Amino acid sequence: MSRLDPVFDRCRAEGRAALIGYLPAGYPTVEGSKDTLRTMVDSGCDLVEVGLPFSDPVMDGPTIQVAAEQALRAGFRVRDLFGVVESVAAAGGKAVVMTYWNPVLRYGVERFARDLAAAGGLGLITPDLVPDEAADWIAASDEHDLDRIFLVAPSSTEERIDLTSKSSRGFLYATSVMGVTGARDVVSNLAPELVKRVREHTDMPVGVGLGVRSGAQAAELAAFADGVIVGSAFVTAAADSPAAVRALTEDLATGVRSAVAPA
Amino acid sequence: MSPTGTVGSGQFAPTPHDPDERGHFGPWGGRYMPEALIAAVDELSVFYEKARVDPEFLAEFARLLKDYANRPSLLTEAKKFSRHAGGARVFLKREDLNHTGSHKINNVLGQALLTKRMGKKRVIAETGAGQHGVATATACALMDLDCVVYMGEVDTERQALNVARMRLLGAEVIPVKTGSRTLKDAINEALRDWVANVDDTHYLLGTAAGPHPFPLLVRDFHRVIGIEARIQILEQIGRLPDVVAACVGGGSNAIGIFHGFIDDPAVRLVGLEPGGDGIDTDRHGATLTKGLPGSLHGAMSYVMQDEDGQITEAHSISAGLDYPGVGPEHSHLKDIGRAEYRPVTDAEAMEAFALLSRTEGIIPAIESSHALAGAMQIGRELGEDAVILVNLSGRGDKDMDTAVKWFGLGVEGETR
Incomplete structure (x- = not known):
């Protein structure tokens, strides 16, 4: 039984996709990120991904790069992450952490897992750790009952989708485009094909991310994915105002409830 | 002398020091990178493994080198x-005399040939000092490949001449304005490009770092340096050197010359790292001396980082050594004690830079001047019976702006 099963079970029961929103911890400040995440939870995110700001975010486009830089300049420390996760749990939300691997290595894989679990976090998304190199993390996540969300990409072979599915718990993160994070105008046509391939290997829920910024796009993804992941658009809204975060969340929450066949 | 031409021997023969099939040198190396790029590095591995035993590939590579x-x-x-x-006695392996002025040409010719074999049309590369960028632009001009070079904005200013050179060769040079605006950020940006364009694009990585198979194949393309040097020194003095010295940023020239002597246990292998203002300051790039294990740019290796695992900026007078990571095989050689690594400060490197220019009429790259400064120290430790082989990895023409500022060689400073 995965920690995230209840989230996806409830959404499935309601006949819709889950809305998964990303925000870097510490952006623009530690307290500011707690406020924004609370707003995201209150106005319709079924799950939030708390990002760990990293100096060298190779999978991120300009929006999240700049947000991470700003958080680090404002003095963000890895230990602050757990307070942010705790505040999501305290607000009744569900949180996983998304992080590049080096900060976890330095903190200590086992210690990171222990502190994340203690803070009420449910799992970890690892964009630059593939299962092949993840023996320590697999052991630590088993020990502390945390979900581990690995990524699959349009370029993944069947063998790799199979390996990644078997190594994951909670959900699989399908990157819908070949490219870095960042809001895009059009939902990639690679995504439905990738999700179809993934489903031949696993019954695990599939979240689709990279590029979503509107309810209409969310509705397109909701037609074939179990979770719609939105990142950069939340960062942009957070820079604007709490009202903008609320409006974006509500628009996306409506989108995941009104699945339409992709154009 | 033809060290490259024979199948099953020479430059591309398997060695007892090869990584395991997933690229691990002991606990180092591997693939710490996005899933989206795994298919591309798998493809590269397949093509490289075929090429290294293909007489046609080996002959073509040998012909280009010669x-x-x-x-x-x-x-x-x-x-x-x-x-x-x-x-x-100090012997210089003259990689400065290669076309484009450094050892970098060995690797780019090899990888450009692989690019053609993979049917890809576009090449991207990162560059620090510009030597790898110029070499890549050169190979792409020769082999009709589109070329985009990412270069930190700080480095485009330090090495303006090389930017012009790359553009003349037909490459597009993109100044990188994120992070510390130096080599590590250029690599980040090249990786971002690669994820988006991997179908038709090869990332021609310039050093023996990054995800498997880059540390292996970059090393192999540079093994020619050590193979030649070993034959040459035996021809000239009838014995092996006591010490082989090379500068280490990412570590490609060092790993190339080290491998010629790695199975000669009496030969000490010494890597010289950029000590910047000194390793007791926070302005240096001595990754193996002061770094901690970590994953950066696709591999596990020593990395300069703070206690949170955030990568710290390296500092060196030499743009080509200004990198907070290092190739994983060097981390392995350090751990098993087969190679030793020492820091050389900016001031020591610049002293060696001037000394070689005046005593031998050879202007070395500032990168290579770190190896020369190391040879000066080691020579003083060992005395006149010692033989030291220095990899003179590049020439110093590109460093004249830095030298003018350091020594006051401008018109006003012309006092000698």
């Missing part, structure tokens, strides 16, 4: 420089 890159490069004894190295 007729285009000007190999074998010379081995020159630096008789007057020796006085500054405790009287030890």
Whole structure:
């Protein structure tokens, strides 16, 4: 039984996709990120991904790069992450952490897992750790009952989708485009094909991310994915105002409830 | 001398020091990178494993090295420089005489050939000092490949001449304005490009770092340096050197020359790292001396980082050594004690830069000047019976702006 099963079970029961929103911890400040995440939870995110700001975010486009830089300049420390996760749990939300691997290595894989679990976090998304190199993390996540969300990409072979599915718990993160994070105008046509391939290997829920910024796009993804992941658009809204975060969340929450066949 | 031409021997033969099939040198190396790029590095592995035993590939590579890159490069004894190295005999492996002025051409010719074999049309590369960028632009011009070079904005200013050179060769140079605006950020940006364009694009990585198979294949393309040098020194003095010295940023020239002597246990292998203002300051790039294990740019290796695992900026007068990571095989060689690594400060490197210029009439790259400064120290430790082989990895023409500022060589400073 995965920690995230209840989230996806409830959404499935309601006949819709889950809305998964990303925000870097510490952006623009530690307290500011707690406020924004609370707003995201209150106005319709079924799950939030708390990002760990990293100096060298190779999978991120300009929006999240700049947000991470700003958080680090404002003095963000890895230990602050757990307070942010705790505040999501305290607000009744569900949180996983998304992080590049080096900060976890330095903190200590086992210690990171222990502190994340203690803070009420449910799992970890690892964009630059593939299962092949993840023996320590697999052991630590088993020990502390945390979900581990690995990524699959349009370029993944069947063998790799199979390996990644078997190594994951909670959900699989399908990157819908070949490219870095960042809001895009059009939902990639690679995504439905990738999700179809993934489903031949696993019954695990599939979240689709990279590029979503509107309810209409969310509705397109909701037609074939179990979770719609939105990142950069939340960062942009957070820079604007709490009202903008609320409006974006509500628009996306409506989108995941009104699945339409992709154009 | 033809060290490259024979199947199953020479430059591309498997060695007892090869990584496991997933690229691990002991606990180092591997693939710490996005899933989206795994298919591309798998493809590269497949093509490289075929190429390294394919007589046609080996012949083509050998021909390019000989007729285009000007190999074998010379081995020159630096008789007057020796006085500054405790009287030890110092021999220079003259990679500065290669086409484009450094060892970098060995690797780019090899990887450009692989790019053609993979049917890809576009090449991206990162560059620090510009030597790898110029070499890549050169190979792409020769082989009709589109070329985009990412270069930190700080480096485009330090190395403006090389930017012009790359553009003249037909490459697009993109200044990188994120992070510390130096080599590590150029690599980040190249990786971002690669994820988006991997179908038709090869990332021509310039050093023996990154995800498997880059540390293996970059090393192999540079093994020619050590193979030639070993033959040459035996021809010239009838014995092996006591010490092989090379500068280490990412570590490609060092790993290339080290491998010629790695199975000669009496030969000490010494890597010289950029010590910047000194390793007790926070302005240096001595990754192996002061870094901690970590994953950066696709591999597990020593990395300069803070206690949170955030990568710290490296500092060196030499743009080509200004990198907070290092190739994983060097981390392995350090751990098993087969190689030793020492820091050389900016001031020590610049002293060696001037000394070689004046004593031998050879202006070295500032990168290579770190190896020369190391040879001066080691020579003084060992005395006049010692033989030190220095990899003179590049020439110093590109460093004239830095030298003008450091020594006051401008019109007003012309006092000598």
